[in-house]
Amino acid sequence: MSHVSLAPRDKSPLHAVLSWLLRNHIWVFLALTVAVFSIASPYFLTVNNLGNILTQGAFIGILAIGMTMVMIDGEIDLSVGAILALASALAIGLQEHVGTWPAISLGLLSGAALGFFNGTLVALSGMHSFIVTLGALIGIRGLVFVYTGENALMVPDFAYTEIPEVYLGPVSLTAMIFLGLALLFQWVLSSTRHGRETYAVGDNIEAAHDAGIDVKRHKIINFTLCGTLAAVCGILLSMRLGTAEPNAGKIWELWTIIAVVLGGTRLQGGFGSMWMTIGGVLTLAVLRNGLRLLNTPNYVELMVMGAVLVLALVLDKILNRRGES
């Protein structure tokens, strides 16, 4: 692996913190942005607003968890935005026919099935996941439009929108689900066989195969996870909005990739963690929220995002060059 790894012989706490920060430099950047916005806007550093940021970031965040798993595997999933839209359309559209909770389950199932389909195609054909999921991104969006008939679906009973209205202090249920899932999958990555295999497959697929890992089954599992999490995001979004719009989640796959890469997870695979992804997701959310509080026009936000992303890449490159030498 090419990332910075400091030898374990130096165990002083300061050194440990420094080495963690060097590997997770996104958290330093996050602290900086929080500091800047706290000074710039009196409304930023309030309990309510911080809770808002968590909720706003949670949607991209849930997508980013699945994307991180797939990306550590050295693959990519471009179809999450489209899966999200389909799951949200099914969860709302089927309610009149089968009831609320069965509709939600079917929405989840559609995400899992499409993720499984993507993963199976990647594993069986040996095609690059970029192509497979690019096709899926176009096709699944077609499915959404065919199903919704190009209309936004309205929820029949607005009790549905109150399901996520559970708060723990300022933290919404959506944010709790995001953080809970992130911690769960960090545990999976660091403490389970599946997690270790994820790094192994992404780092060196031949070696992983030779070591006896069923690479195909492994990839199918991670794509299924990614699809399921996209459906979770779609269902939470449909609860928040009360409608399912056929264009929901358009180009969210791009924001998700941006959040994950900003965190420091490598597109090439073999390196990354949920801590990094949480950092990346929160940084994006803080930037968006802060810029809006400062009343900056929409275009500034888009331009800053682009610039920050390139900056993060350059920073990553510099830090890693130092680590290698």
Place this chain on the structure above:
Amino acid sequence: MDSRIRSLMRRHGLVVAFLVFLAGVAVNAEAFLTPGNILDVLRQVSITGMMALGVTFVVLTGRLDLSVGSLLTLLTVIVVDQHNVAGPFPAIVMTLLAGLCIGAVNGLLVGFVGLNALIVTLAMLSFLQGLVLFYSGGSNVNVENPQETWFAIFGRGEFLGLPVPVILFLTGAVIAGLALQFTTFGRRVYGVGGNETASIFSGIDARWTVFWAYAISGFTTGMAAVIMGSRVMGAQNTIGQGYELTVLAGVILGGTSLMGGSGSIWRTVIGISMLGFIQNGLLLLGFAYYVQWLVTWAVIIVAVWIDLGAKRGRIFA
């Protein structure tokens, strides 16, 4: 003879399947294979096709360009707006130069700084969307005197019975194809995409090759913007949204490998035209507009899988 057919299927199976599709639609929809309809389809694909020519260079070097859709939006807004301010000719020159420069920035970041192509062009996508809103102030722009200007010729004109955008696209394709096959630069593009390390050891400066590939991609997007602006005589802030995916789908469908080093311009022309004919054919057969996306999904998977399977000698990995 039998093995000959098999080898032909292996190399051009996609084209054969496409011809079968054309015949199938033609039997069921009389209007499909008429000269007028074929020209209509070609006119429609000339914009994505023009972009795909440049993107093919980038893909051949083993890189990606996801920023072309947003770039098309920006450049269309620029060409229409500057047409009102400075007149048609300066507007076109400015647009082409702007496309070249923005492509060059991508090329600089990917080729010289060595950053990941996917992320750099994603960042550029976001940045350019911001730039569009900044430039236009969020409102649509329109050509003020659409009846009088000669600018209309690029999108709406005809020459010897052929639509001008089609002539532009095909001319561009011939030039790009010749450049790839018969110039040093073209061979370098294949070299860098095929084996970057080997090409560097052979004395090729991969950085410049990648740089120019991106610059070309920006330039052809500029050409596409001129056609688009001239055809629509206006520009919305979302006019090019999602085009990067259609373009990439066309390039992949043609059989150009995302790994780089293998593919060609004529394959891209075939791939992009196939997308156009599929869309047109399905509409003529009476399917809803969105069904074409489902078919595109299936066609991409099947086409790439067959292509890969033929190269590998067996279907499953």
